[in-house]
Amino acid sequence: MGGDRMGVFLERIRENAMSGRGINAEDALTVLSLPQVEIWPLLTVSETVRRHxxxxxxxxxxxxxxxxxxxxEDCAFCSQSSRSKASIEKYPLMEEEEMVMAARDAKRRGAGEFSIVTSGLSMHNSRELERVGNAVERIRTDVGLETCVSLGTLSAENISVLLSRGLRSVHHNLETxxxxxxxxxxxxDYEEDVRAVREAKAAGAWVCSGGIFGIGETAEDRVELAMTLRELDVDSIPVNFLNPIEGTPLDGKCDLTPFCCLKIIVMLRLCHPSREIIVCGGREVNLRDLQGLIFAAGATGMMIGNYLTTAGRPAEDDLRMIEDLGLGPRAL
Ligand code: SF4
Incomplete structure (x- = not known):
């Protein structure tokens, strides 16, 4: 794109994002197709929008x-899936006390929100749901953290029960x-995931739904996901980048670069100007030394500590990074 056309493009996407409407699918696709050299003016726009x-x-x-x-389930990117041969720890639902202790540990490391995540398409029985509800209540009141759950597909009724115990957010990714x-x-089916997001919205939860990038999807797929999330009016968008785990079908198949990851974050920020964009799994391996640029790209949050089956970097490194950037942790 030439200098004049680039200037007009940047002005249009800035205006559309600052108005709160967000950019359209065509402009989102253009963002993803820009060469690496254009990332710097793009970051100026996305940072302005994030700060605003x-x-x-x-x-x-x-x-x-x-x-x-x-x-x-057989999700190709996941080390916990039925077709994964990855060597991971496998265990049934933790005791309530273990979840609470994990939350205390997360708070000590600087987290403001804590999520209880379980593998599987849904909670198996009401006893499990009760145990999670007890943990949610104690994490909210005793530990003093906001709570989130990612328990697969949950009915609006089950979500209401958890909300009555003090739950704030429900997470359910559409993935792609x-x-x-x-x-x-x-x-x-995809529609089951869409239904789960709708149920969570209808129940009145703060809804966190996003996806994973670098799993073989096209730029058009990335934009389509962004537009579907906009239709569903999700509150927060977790962004995962594939960390290809040995023993999973996608091992060795990730072709993301740090600049590609940054453009994905920019695209999501400009499509969803007022929503949270939280960078989660795969940050360290895909962004490497450019991790600090995720906030200029438009991220408003990040996951700290360990991921589901892989280790994150020390939380103190992340806290120092945001301090060095002149940013600070948010009191929720
Ligand atoms: S744990 Fe979640 S992401 Fe992994 S295979 Fe099961 S449903 Fe898919």
Missing amino acids: FKGDQIRLCSIVNAKSGLCS ARGFFPSICTTH
Whole structure:
């Protein structure tokens, strides 16, 4: 794109994002197709938009893998799936006390929000749901952290029960575009995930739904996911980049570069100007030394500590990074 055309383009996407409407699919696709040299003016726009809507306070989330492995589903990127041969720890639902202890540990490391995550398409029984509800209540009141759950597909009724125990957020990723989803998962339908997001919205939860990038999807798929999330009016968008784990079908198949990751974050910020964009799994391996640029790209939060089955870097490195950038952790 020539200098004049680039200037007009940047002005248009800035205006559309600052108005709160967000950019359209065509402009989102252009963002993703820009050469590396254009990343710097693009970051100027995305940072302006992030600061306008969200300021300089960064949301820090942490998770516990409360039930690991043994999943009935076959998501190609996931080390816990039925077709993964990855060597991971597998265990049933943790005791309430273990979840609370994990939350205390996360708070000590600087997290403001804590999520209980379980493998599988849904909670198996009401006893498990009760145990998670008890943990949610104690994490909210005793530990003093906002809570989130990622328990697969939950009915509006079950979400209401958890909300009554003090839950704030429900997480359920769509993962990728509707058309590409069957290449990644064959054991359930995309519409089930869309329904889960709608149920969470209808129940009145703060809804966190996003996806994973670098799994073989096209730029069009990335934009389609962004537009679907906009239609669903999600509150927060977790962004994962593939960390190809040995033993999973996608091992050795990730072709993301740090600049590609940054453009994905920019595209999401400009499509969703006022929403949270939280950078989660795969940050360290894909962005490497450019991790600090995620906030200029438009991220308003990041996951700190360990991921589901892989280790993150020390939380103190992340806290120092945001301080060095003149940013600060957000009081939720
Ligand atoms: S992403 Fe979730 S549903 Fe899919 S295989 Fe992994 S744990 Fe199971």
